[in-house]
Amino acid sequence: MERLGTLRRNMLRVTGAVAMSAVLALGAAACGGGDGKGGDTLNIGFMGDLSGPDSSIVIPPNKGAQLAIEQYNATNPKKKLKLVNYDTQGKENQAAALAPKAIKDDKVVAMIGPAFSGESKAADGILEKGKIPNITPSATNPDLAKQGYKYWHRLVATDAAQGAGIAEAMIKAKSPKKAYVINGKKAYSVGIGDFAFNTFKGKGLTVQRDQIDETASDFSSTVTKVKSFAPDVIFYGGYYSEGGKLLKQLRDGGVTAMFASGDGSLDAKLVEGAGAKQAENAVIGCPCFIPFGQQTDPTLVKFVADYKAKVGADPSIYSTEGYDAASAFIAAIKAGNTTGEKINDFLKTYTAKGVSKEIKWDATGELAATTIHLYQVEGGTIKWLGTSDQAKLKG
Template sequence: MGRKRTVVAAAAMLAGALVLAACGGATSGGSSSGGQTLKIGFMGDLTGENSGIVIPPRNGAKLAIDEYNATNPAVKLQLVEYDSQGSADQAVPLIQQAINTDKIVGLVGPAFSGESKAVGPILEQGKIPSVSASATNPGLAQNGWKYWHRVVANDNDQGPAIADFLIRAKAPTKAFVISDDQEYSVGLADAAFKEFQSKGVAVERDQFAQAASDYSSTVAKVKAAAPNVIVYGGYYAQAGRLLKQLRDSGVTATFASGDGSLDPQLIAGAGAPAAEGAVLACPCNIPFGATEGALKQFTDKYKAAYNTNPAIYSTEGYDAATLFVDAVKAGNTTPDAINSYISGATLDGVSKKISFKPNGEPNVNAIFIYEVKNGALNLLGQSTEAKLG
């Protein structure tokens, strides 16, 4: 996921220079003497319009750290939260504070791709390891960063998986792909569009501004095209409004979107009748109805801690934080040592088995399909095997 807000290049360069100047102070930790507490940051939208996507991985990360601290280890961990509201502009000064003032030794996040792009160079220059549970823009892996990791597949996997699933499930002759103008939204939509083209499905494309609320122009284009399937790249706040306006105009084509829309607020925004049958893809494993094994155990622990069921990226947030926990358990207390451990780690995570390629990408790129049925989200399975209900 990612929200794009322009960050002035000069400001980012200055922020990076400030980090380098303070780099000697950013490596808190060092020894594993008794009573030591290391700070792990969590960055993402915790109060903004898309916070429903970020609070679950925050909760998962906090659960992992709370469980570790409950064992009364010699080196404890403190999760420090940075509410960027998904804005790259807000993320930059927050990461400066995290590194220079709070002295974090690692970061779970950032949650979205736009803010990840903005703070990535600063984390890299500060030599602070990060593990995102949800940022999916493909370009993040192409920067040569050595301190950056993510535990989910990127949009070059997710976009084609959505298109391929719809082709297999609905055999469409025509598709329509829509996005707003946020970085994540455009990347996901472009990937789906190209996959439809490569598979010989006639496809059209449209885009609207993220701040817009009236999508009548796009709706008119969709009606004129008369597609069998529609793919929207974006977040649930916009997806719910778009889906409602499409259904109100009489468009009945199957509506699909990606991880940014995988939240019950999509159903609330569109209205249950309009949302029924919507298809959502995600490189996340939400343990809906888990009855055994690690997913059932995680569900029970999560519900006991937060009085609600796990949601999008809950398991991934838990796994991302567990990587830091395991690094510290192994005696690593400086950012460099923690980064080296994580980069070479293999974790039998709750979400999946996790290990990393040299560019920080995960080695396992599973995409899962969900469907709105009877007013609720339901897991159908991995995209290569799932079937519509």
């Protein structure tokens, strides 16, 4: 019995030692990713639709962010950075599920995104509780700034400026009497549709409105309603994946009114989905500047060259904002801030001339700049026209 008791005591000692080793190992793993206390690499997250139906809007800012981080790491800093991607596929519930993983498992010290407004509403509160500073390069719903968040920041103007700016540009170009607003069910679609609708109505136009199901392929009922109303201008609030199909069906149905949409449609796939002929003169607004054509600003010239060398393509929608979001976090880390709270404190006083715009956030995380840029399809290609208050629309 005594021998058996000794054996048991020895086994308990071994088991206890193994258990303690496991606990220590888990603790070491938890400290490795990016809490600023261990390891030589910090994790920065990027959250958005990277493989879903509207990924063409999100991949460019992801590439811009990766470029900024690679350039920083090439300087051989004491703390290198790793961009960890969280692919939401544009799904709000997926964003909500990925946010805790980013915080607990990957120990991110900062997050670029979420990219879309709906998934931002789902994940921003989780990031806030985790004290993870986050900068969205593309979510435009105004309500995101009204939640009292301290760790949230936005790099673009809101749908309030976008919807109104596009509508006003159409009014200036066409002097319309009737307007039709179409939107999907997603938060972004409804929000930007509201602002366009209210602007048209506020300017004295007769306005009608309809909502489509983004997952559908047949929009004939909406086309029939639009054709019967015979508007002078049409505003579509939504993404290119359904916007191209809608535009094609409108044109094939005999609707010739000027068609405009917001940043969710700013992609060549809008033209591809509609067909070059049907998409001709379609107007797309965006609170983003895409550096098309010859640039003279040395910073932009370098960015375009570096981006093309990395990606093998020209910068596109929100490429510059993704780069600027990563650059803001890099500036904080270069200044010695390696925890979420310290990085967030740094952003409160951060000012910079980014490649996308002048950057300075107010207490709510909003930028002062509200510039909206207008683009138009000409000969099957999307071309920059200028800012919404100066651009002259064609067609």
